[in-house]
Amino acid sequence: MPRHNNVHALDNAYVQQQKQHQQRRQRATYVYKIHKRRLLILSIVLLVMLLFFGWQFFKVHRNIEASRAQIQQSQAALAKTKSQNDSLNLEIKQLKDPLYVQKYIRSKYLYSKDGETIYNLPQDNANAVLNKQNTAH
Secondary structure (H helix, E strand, C coil), X not given: CCCCCCCCCCCCHHHHHHHHHHHHHHHHHHHHHHHHHHHHHHHHHHHHHHHHHHHHHHHHHHHHHHHHHHXXXXXXXXXXXXHHHHHHHHHHXXXXXXXXXXXXXXXXXXXXXXXXXXXXXXXXHHHHHHHHHHHHC
Protein backbone atom coordinates (compact mmCIF):
# COMPACT_ATOMS: atom_id res chain seq x y z
CA MET A 1 0.00 0.00 0.00
CA PRO A 2 1.55 3.24 -1.10
CA ARG A 3 2.01 5.94 1.38
CA HIS A 4 0.80 9.37 0.52
CA ASN A 5 2.50 12.43 1.75
CA ASN A 6 -0.11 14.56 3.36
CA VAL A 7 2.26 17.27 4.58
CA HIS A 8 1.83 20.58 2.85
CA ALA A 9 3.68 23.84 3.42
CA LEU A 10 1.67 26.54 4.96
CA ASP A 11 1.48 29.76 3.05
CA ASN A 12 0.86 32.22 5.80
CA ALA A 13 2.54 35.55 6.64
CA TYR A 14 5.13 34.00 8.97
CA VAL A 15 6.31 31.49 6.35
CA GLN A 16 6.49 34.22 3.70
CA GLN A 17 8.46 36.42 6.09
CA GLN A 18 10.91 33.57 6.77
CA LYS A 19 11.32 32.93 3.01
CA GLN A 20 12.05 36.60 2.40
CA HIS A 21 14.52 36.61 5.28
CA GLN A 22 16.20 33.48 3.83
CA GLN A 23 16.37 35.09 0.38
CA ARG A 24 17.91 38.27 1.83
CA ARG A 25 20.57 36.21 3.65
CA GLN A 26 21.36 34.30 0.46
CA ARG A 27 21.59 37.54 -1.49
CA ALA A 28 23.86 39.10 1.17
CA THR A 29 26.10 36.01 1.11
CA TYR A 30 26.25 36.18 -2.69
CA VAL A 31 27.11 39.92 -2.64
CA TYR A 32 29.76 39.30 0.06
CA LYS A 33 31.38 36.57 -2.06
CA ILE A 34 31.34 38.82 -5.16
CA HIS A 35 32.91 41.72 -3.22
CA LYS A 36 35.49 39.41 -1.69
CA ARG A 37 36.44 38.05 -5.13
CA ARG A 38 36.63 41.57 -6.60
CA LEU A 39 38.79 42.73 -3.69
CA LEU A 40 41.11 39.76 -4.21
CA ILE A 41 41.41 40.47 -7.95
CA LEU A 42 41.99 44.17 -7.31
CA SER A 43 44.65 43.34 -4.70
CA ILE A 44 46.43 41.00 -7.12
CA VAL A 45 46.37 43.64 -9.87
CA LEU A 46 47.68 46.26 -7.44
CA LEU A 47 50.44 43.91 -6.28
CA VAL A 48 51.47 43.16 -9.87
CA MET A 49 51.53 46.88 -10.66
CA LEU A 50 53.60 47.63 -7.55
CA LEU A 51 56.08 44.90 -8.47
CA PHE A 52 56.31 46.15 -12.06
CA PHE A 53 56.80 49.80 -11.14
CA GLY A 54 59.12 48.86 -8.27
CA TRP A 55 61.30 46.93 -10.71
CA GLN A 56 61.27 49.85 -13.14
CA PHE A 57 62.23 52.23 -10.32
CA PHE A 58 65.06 49.90 -9.30
CA LYS A 59 66.38 49.73 -12.88
CA VAL A 60 66.24 53.52 -13.29
CA HIS A 61 67.99 54.00 -9.94
CA ARG A 62 70.71 51.54 -10.96
CA ASN A 63 71.16 53.33 -14.31
CA ILE A 64 71.42 56.70 -12.58
CA GLU A 65 74.08 55.36 -10.21
CA ALA A 66 76.01 53.89 -13.16
CA SER A 67 75.77 57.25 -14.95
CA ARG A 68 77.02 59.08 -11.87
CA ALA A 69 79.99 56.72 -11.60
CA GLN A 70 80.75 57.22 -15.29
CA ILE A 71 80.50 61.00 -14.86
CA GLN A 72 82.96 60.87 -11.96
CA GLN A 73 85.38 58.78 -14.01
CA SER A 74 85.03 61.18 -16.93
CA GLN A 75 85.61 64.18 -14.68
CA ALA A 76 88.72 62.54 -13.22
CA ALA A 77 90.00 61.80 -16.72
CA LEU A 78 89.20 65.38 -17.76
CA ALA A 79 91.09 66.79 -14.78
CA LYS A 80 94.08 64.58 -15.59
CA THR A 81 93.96 65.61 -19.25
CA LYS A 82 93.72 69.30 -18.30
CA SER A 83 96.71 68.90 -16.02
CA GLN A 84 98.68 67.24 -18.81
CA ASN A 85 97.56 69.98 -21.21
CA ASP A 86 98.69 72.69 -18.78
CA SER A 87 102.08 71.05 -18.32
CA LEU A 88 102.49 70.61 -22.09
CA ASN A 89 101.52 74.26 -22.68
CA LEU A 90 104.09 75.27 -20.09
CA GLU A 91 106.69 73.12 -21.82
CA ILE A 92 105.81 74.69 -25.18
CA LYS A 93 106.18 78.13 -23.65
CA GLN A 94 109.52 77.18 -22.14
CA LEU A 95 110.77 75.64 -25.39
CA LYS A 96 110.20 78.98 -27.13
CA ASP A 97 112.77 80.54 -24.80
CA PRO A 98 116.32 80.01 -26.18
CA LEU A 99 117.90 80.11 -22.69
CA TYR A 100 115.61 77.33 -21.48
CA VAL A 101 116.31 75.23 -24.58
CA GLN A 102 120.02 75.67 -24.03
CA LYS A 103 119.72 74.65 -20.34
CA TYR A 104 117.47 71.74 -21.27
CA ILE A 105 119.88 70.39 -23.88
CA ARG A 106 122.80 70.77 -21.48
CA SER A 107 121.03 68.95 -18.63
CA LYS A 108 119.23 66.28 -20.64
CA TYR A 109 121.90 65.37 -23.17
CA LEU A 110 124.97 66.55 -21.23
CA TYR A 111 125.88 68.89 -24.09
CA SER A 112 128.74 71.21 -23.42
CA LYS A 113 130.82 73.76 -25.26
CA ASP A 114 134.48 73.17 -25.94
CA GLY A 115 136.49 73.36 -22.74
CA GLU A 116 133.37 73.58 -20.53
CA THR A 117 132.80 71.35 -17.48
CA ILE A 118 129.23 70.34 -16.53
CA TYR A 119 128.15 69.89 -12.92
CA ASN A 120 124.74 68.27 -12.27
CA LEU A 121 122.73 69.87 -9.48
CA PRO A 122 119.97 68.05 -7.61
CA GLN A 123 116.62 68.10 -9.42
CA ASP A 124 114.92 70.32 -6.82
CA ASN A 125 117.34 73.17 -7.50
CA ALA A 126 116.84 72.84 -11.25
CA ASN A 127 113.06 73.14 -10.80
CA ALA A 128 113.54 76.22 -8.64
CA VAL A 129 115.69 77.81 -11.37
CA LEU A 130 113.05 76.99 -14.00
CA ASN A 131 110.24 78.43 -11.86
CA LYS A 132 112.17 81.67 -11.33
CA GLN A 133 112.72 81.91 -15.05
CA ASN A 134 108.99 81.38 -15.78
CA THR A 135 107.89 84.05 -13.33
CA ALA A 136 110.35 86.53 -14.83
CA HIS A 137 108.63 86.30 -18.25
